[in-house]
Amino acid sequence: MAEATRPARSQPATLSDVARLAGVSIATASKALNGRSQVRAETRQRVIEAAERLAFRPNQVAQSLLAGRTGTVGPLTSDLEGRFSIPILMGAEDAFGAGEVAVFLCDARGDAIREQHHVRALLGRRVDGLIVVGSRTDPRPSLGRELPVPVVYAYAPSEDPEDLSIVPDSVGAGRLAVDHLLACGRTRIAHITGDPGYAAAQERAEGARAALAGAGLTLVGEPGFGAWSEGWGRAATAMLLDRHPDVDAVLCGSDQIARGVMDMLRERGRRVPEDVAVMGFDNWRVLTSASRPPLTSVDMNLEQVGRAAAHALFTAIAGTRRSGVETLPCRVVIRGSTVPLT
Amino acid sequence: MAEATRPARSQPATLSDVARLAGVSIATASKALNGRSQVRAETRQRVIEAAERLAFRPNQVAQSLLAGRTGTVGPLTSDLEGRFSIPILMGAEDAFGAGEVAVFLCDARGDAIREQHHVRALLGRRVDGLIVVGSRTDPRPSLGRELPVPVVYAYAPSEDPEDLSIVPDSVGAGRLAVDHLLACGRTRIAHITGDPGYAAAQERAEGARAALAGAGLTLVGEPGFGAWSEGWGRAATAMLLDRHPDVDAVLCGSDQIARGVMDMLRERGRRVPEDVAVMGFDNWRVLTSASRPPLTSVDMNLEQVGRAAAHALFTAIAGTRRSGVETLPCRVVIRGSTVPLT
DNA sequence: AAAGAAACCGAAAAGGCTTTCAGAGACGCT
DNA sequence: AGCGTCTCTGAAAGCCTTTTCGGTTTCTTT
Numbered sequence: 001m002a003e004a005t006r007p008a009r010s011q012p013a014t015l016s017d018v019a020r021l022a023g024v025s026i027a028t029a030s031k032a033l034n035g036r037s038q039v040r041a042e043t044r045q046r047v048i049e050a051a052e053r054l055a056f057r058p059n060q061v062a063q064s065l066l067a068g069r070t071g072t073v074g075p076l077t078s079d080l081e082g083r084f085s086i087p088i089l090m091g092a093e094d095a096f097g098a099g100e101v102a103v104f105l106c107d108a109r110g111d112a113i114r115e116q117h118h119v120r121a122l123l124g125r126r127v128d129g130l131i132v133v134g135s136r137t138d139p140r141p142s143l144g145r146e147l148p149v150p151v152v153y154a155y156a157p158s159e160d161p162e163d164l165s166i167v168p169d170s171v172g173a174g175r176l177a178v179d180h181l182l183a184c185g186r187t188r189i190a191h192i193t194g195d196p197g198y199a200a201a202q203e204r205a206e207g208a209r210a211a212l213a214g215a216g217l218t219l220v221g222e223p224g225f226g227a228w229s230e231g232w233g234r235a236a237t238a239m240l241l242d243r244h245p246d247v248d249a250v251l252c253g254s255d256q257i258a259r260g261v262m263d264m265l266r267e268r269g270r271r272v273p274e275d276v277a278v279m280g281f282d283n284w285r286v287l288t289s290a291s292r293p294p295l296t297s298v299d300m301n302l303e304q305v306g307r308a309a310a311h312a313l314f315t316a317i318a319g320t321r322r323s324g325v326e327t328l329p330c331r332v333v334i335r336g337s338t339v340p341l342t
Numbered sequence: 343m344a345e346a347t348r349p350a351r352s353q354p355a356t357l358s359d360v361a362r363l364a365g366v367s368i369a370t371a372s373k374a375l376n377g378r379s380q381v382r383a384e385t386r387q388r389v390i391e392a393a394e395r396l397a398f399r400p401n402q403v404a405q406s407l408l409a410g411r412t413g414t415v416g417p418l419t420s421d422l423e424g425r426f427s428i429p430i431l432m433g434a435e436d437a438f439g440a441g442e443v444a445v446f447l448c449d450a451r452g453d454a455i456r457e458q459h460h461v462r463a464l465l466g467r468r469v470d471g472l473i474v475v476g477s478r479t480d481p482r483p484s485l486g487r488e489l490p491v492p493v494v495y496a497y498a499p500s501e502d503p504e505d506l507s508i509v510p511d512s513v514g515a516g517r518l519a520v521d522h523l524l525a526c527g528r529t530r531i532a533h534i535t536g537d538p539g540y541a542a543a544q545e546r547a548e549g550a551r552a553a554l555a556g557a558g559l560t561l562v563g564e565p566g567f568g569a570w571s572e573g574w575g576r577a578a579t580a581m582l583l584d585r586h587p588d589v590d591a592v593l594c595g596s597d598q599i600a601r602g603v604m605d606m607l608r609e610r611g612r613r614v615p616e617d618v619a620v621m622g623f624d625n626w627r628v629l630t631s632a633s634r635p636p637l638t639s640v641d642m643n644l645e646q647v648g649r650a651a652a653h654a655l656f657t658a659i660a661g662t663r664r665s666g667v668e669t670l671p672c673r674v675v676i677r678g679s680t681v682p683l684t
Numbered sequence: 685a686a687a688g689a690a691a692c693c694g695a696a697a698a699g700g701c702t703t704t705c706a707g708a709g710a711c712g713c714t
Numbered sequence: 715a716g717c718g719t720c721t722c723t724g725a726a727a728g729c730c731t732t733t734t735c736g737g738t739t740t741c742t743t744t
Contacts, residue, residue: 012465012490014700025724030702040722060466061412062700065403065729068353072467075447080432090422093449102467105417105447107435123354124402125444148354230632256632286628290572290598356730367694372732380692404730407699 013054022050033058064126072102073313074122076115078156079135080107083284084302088133088154091306095314101128110135119143129313132156133306137167138199150316154309155302157325164316166309168300169327170200174207177251177279177298180332182215184339186249186277190220192236192261193253194228201225201253204281208251220244228253233260241268248276249338255280255287258295262337277338293336300330355396364392375400406468414444415655416464418457420498421477422449425626426644430475430496433648437656443470452477461485471655474498475648479509480541492658496651497644499667506658508651510642511669512542516549519593519621519640522674524557526681528591528619532562534578534603535595536570543567543595546623550593562586570595575602583610590618591680597622597629600637604679619680635678642672 019029024047032039032047033056039047050056064070075092077085093103104122108115122130129149134140134156142160143151151158157165181189191208193201205223212218221244226232233252237260240247250265252258258280262272270276272293280288283299305328312322361371366389374381374389375398381389392398406412417434419427435445446464450457464472471491476482476498484502485493499507523531533550535543547565554560563586568574575594579602582589592607594600600622604614612618614635622630625641647670654664 012468016700026701027724038722043722057462057466059407059468059700061403061407061468063702065401065407066701068729070403080428086422086428089447090449093447102463103447105431105435105445107432120399121442121444124399126354126401126403256628259632286598290601369694369733382692401730405732408731410699
């Protein structure tokens with residue numbers, strides 16, 4: 001734990017340092033390094049060598065000031081703890097990273113005041129655009145139309161239809177899930193899901209019902225709304241088995257619920273997937289692959305949502321703006337809880 | 343999905359706009375807004391009103407250029423997916439957020455090339471400092487001593503002792519865990535943990551052994567190194583019960599392992615915590631609170647690690663640099679798997 | 685009333701870069 | 715030799731803000 005005050009570090013080289021070393025003006029140095037054509041090859045070479053000797057990196061702060069664009073983007077997330085924001089941010093970072101756009105990190109902790117504060121801070125830094133990442137798919141208040149930069153909402157759509165929102169297709173996801181169970185030959189399908197106050201819960205249930213109706217079937221019992229927890233999965237399963245012992249598949253609102261469901265099924269002597277198939281939602285690796293058997297789950301393709309949001313923001317910055325809510329399809333990841341391992 | 347090209351948004355107001363509206367010079371406007379004293383109260387008021395009318399926000403890009411500091415910090419993480427980086431980043435964001443420092447988001451995906459690329463990008467943006475966040479506690483190569491800004495390593499220490507690293511105290515954590523089990527009256531304690539290639543696994547085992555030795559005891563059997571998975575927890579527990587049926591506590595290397603252990607214990611008819619106490623590591627909520635009974639676990643205080651790293655970086659930027667590896671204590675979070683619920 | 689002090693204001697420079705535009709030099713042609 | 719044409723190069727402006735410092739106004743004091 002040595003402690004010392006070292007001398008200030010050497011300042012990074014500037015363009016004028018390079019120019020001096022190469023014996024040219026800064027204008028020429030700039031042109032040489034940026035591939036402008038009005039420089040003799042030999043001069044350009046001299047400048048490039050000088051730049052390398054000095055480890056010159058153009059000061060992007062100065063470039064930004066001049067260009068009026070900073071090449072930065074502010075993603076506002078309302079919860080970093082939650083596992084939904086991260087994949088979206090990674091997708092966005094991915095999409096931007098390729099284009100040399102830097103991404104700020106802002107966690108509003110679900111607090112509107114903090115969010116406002118972050119928006120201000122980001123605008124002060126002259127970000128070129130904002131991505132607002134929600135923690136649930138319910139619509140959220142718009143940041144407003146009067147912002148000086150484009151905004152894209154991801155996962156949680158904006159309440160204002162003039163804004164552009166990119167969300168996963170929850171209704172379609174419910175449909176996909178049921179389609180898979182039907183394809184597995186199941187016909188007595190129950191649905192145990194989370195908090196009915198979540199749009200995602202309602203929409204998935206809606207999609208599931210629609211798909212069943214399409215096959216001339218209905219859900220076994222009512223959708224079991226409750227909490228997004230293992231405990232609820234266990235409790236709901238116990239009740240379900242009492243009332244509908246003939247159930248042959250349970251579609252769960254989350255992987256956590258699914259784990260609880262599988263737990264209780266095993267406790268009651270049902271085999272998964274032979275007697276009852278179980279499906280989860282979210283495709284959260286830790287849970288899906290650790291369970292016995294591994295859990296079939298619907299993946300919301302969140303990284304794609306992030307990438308799509310980044311892409312939309314890009315085009316909006318370039319001038320072409322879209323609006324409305326755009327949905328992206330989910331996908332079923334099949335594991336041993338619906339299909340016996342061969 | 344309406345599509346349209348709206349007119350370019352109005353540019354944000356600049357200081358000279360404000361000055362013009364207030365009928366003063368740019369210099370006076372600046373002084374008025376920044377609370378400098380050489381402005382008549384009445385004039386200041388006029389300027390402030392003008393600034394408000396125009397929704398003026400000083401352009402931080404220009405401020406940065408002038409000040410030579412950007413007020414930004416680059417945290418390089420090697421895996422955002424992993425659950426260890428996030429709390430550290432949140433802690434850092436927290437510590438900086440208060441001081442108006444913006445944090446960039448960089449995920450190197452564990453790739454050294456990507457990391458180099460990100461370092462360059464961050465330096466180009468003239469960040470004032472870097473925080474390197476690792477995904478495991480094993481030492482990692484230094485970024486080098488010749489960087490123009492201070493660097494702090496968090497979670498994964500740098501191999502270069504001249505660098506400053508902030509890490510959780512793994513040895514101490516092992517000791518704390520055993521101390522808790524001893525305090526619960528357990529004496530026949532086994533240790534089932536993860537990949538022996540991880541420094542964290544070795545160090546925790548070392549701490550556990552030391553604490554036992556201090557009480558005149560030894561581990562039941564050898565430490566069970568294996569994988570950081572539920573599956574390994576189950577398998578290792580089965581073997582453990584065969585060889586040492588009298589075990590009365592299992593210290594696990596992670597919460598996932600602990601879940602597997604508890605699963606197998608239940609399957610073999612042991613009650614937790616009455617017959618066998620179980621402890622996990624990492625205090626990962628999803629796992630600890632969802633299990634039956636809730637899992638006692640060691641929390642590495644990662645947010646504190648992040649905050650400490652941010653703080654160290656702050657002081658380093660201000661000129662006072664430290665070096666070496668500094669450890670932060672962990673803490674035991676007691677739940678029902680070691681202490682019967684009252 | 686005049687001088688001195690204090691309060692207030694604005695011109696200008698700085699920070700690092702890009703770009704425009706004018707000027708300088710080289711070359712080919714008549 | 716003189717002219718026009720290219721090809722290169724560099725001075726300077728501009729991006730937006732802060733700060734210094736000289737200048738102007740106002741107030742106090744004798």
